[in-house]
Amino acid sequence: MSQPLHLDISEQLRQRITAGDYLPGAKLPSERQLIAEFQVSRITVRRAIANLVDQGLAIAHQGKGVFVTERRKAVYTLTSPGLFVAEDLQNQGIALTVKTLIFEQVTPPQSVQQLLQLPSAEPTAYLQKKILLMEQVPGCMDITYVLPEIGELLASALQHQMTFPVLERHNIPIERVEAMIECQNADPELSQQLQVPLGHSLLTYHHTAYTTGDRPVLHGASISRGDRFCYAVSLNHAR
The missing domain is CATH 3.40.1410.10 (Chorismate lyase-like)
Incomplete structure (x- = not known):
């Protein structure tokens, strides 16, 4: 059984973050860019971003976008x-x-x-x-x-x-x-x-x-x- 689309998208974005494709402090692609890339609805993209925020991997700034958090282990x-x-x-x-x-x-x-x-x-x-x-x-x-x-x-x-x-x-x-x-x-x-x-x-x-x-x-x-x-x-x- 496949997992929900928003989890699949957030996992792909998480892998990009951990691989260093998106560095700490970098801005993630916009909602519009993610919608175009994954061919999904705005709601699905927002749920995927919310998953990253919940995991402490990203932080949303009102009016500015979503950014990769500083990850200190x-x-x-x-x-x-x-x-x-x-x-x-x-x-x-x-x-x-x-x-x-x-x-x-x-x-x-x-x-x-x-x-x-x-x-x-x-x-x-x-x-x-x-x-x-x-x-x-x-x-x-x-x-x-x-x-x-x-x-x-x-x-x-x-x-x-x-x-x-x-x-x-x-x-x-x-x-x-x-x-x-x-x-x-x-x-x-x-x-x-x-x-x-x-x-x-x-x-x-x-x-x-x-x-x-x-x-x-x-x-x-x-x-x-x-x-x-x-x-x-x-x-x-x-x-």
Whole structure:
């Protein structure tokens, strides 16, 4: 089944932007030019442009036209668990905003119960689902399970700030992080929240954080747009 015309057109324009055919700050073809090129209606062209604006790829200026946005990709360095996302992005001059979608006590999946070493009699944890906005554009959905005593104690702070710095400020240092990065496709929720097409490839950073005494305190997955967020690591030869 073919996708709607406006999605097909916006995808073609997106590919031109990412390929550098339209550089940051450049004006996109006018509605009239796009109508002539794709042989579609004005409504279809406007919906295609709206898709680009929703993805943070373009911005419309009344009376002037539509322009390619300045695309800054956030880079998170994985070398040290002591360097947190908020601090790393601040060093890059990128404004980070946290938007909490869910914060509630739940019974987590069996795999998470084992990773967090939850008691079998009462295996509960706090689930937090939040969107990280980078320069006001959705860049990442973060899904985290936190130990119940920590979630209850720090509920207010966790809902408005990044998790690791909150833990550090409350004397819960992150000593070690076990992580794995893989790709996944956007489901309907991720498509809506991250403003990407359904099935779009996303980067997923699975992580379990440990505090003093090698005690696990949280397990999560950070699911990010590859055009807004990437990871960097420095490797040294073991001697």
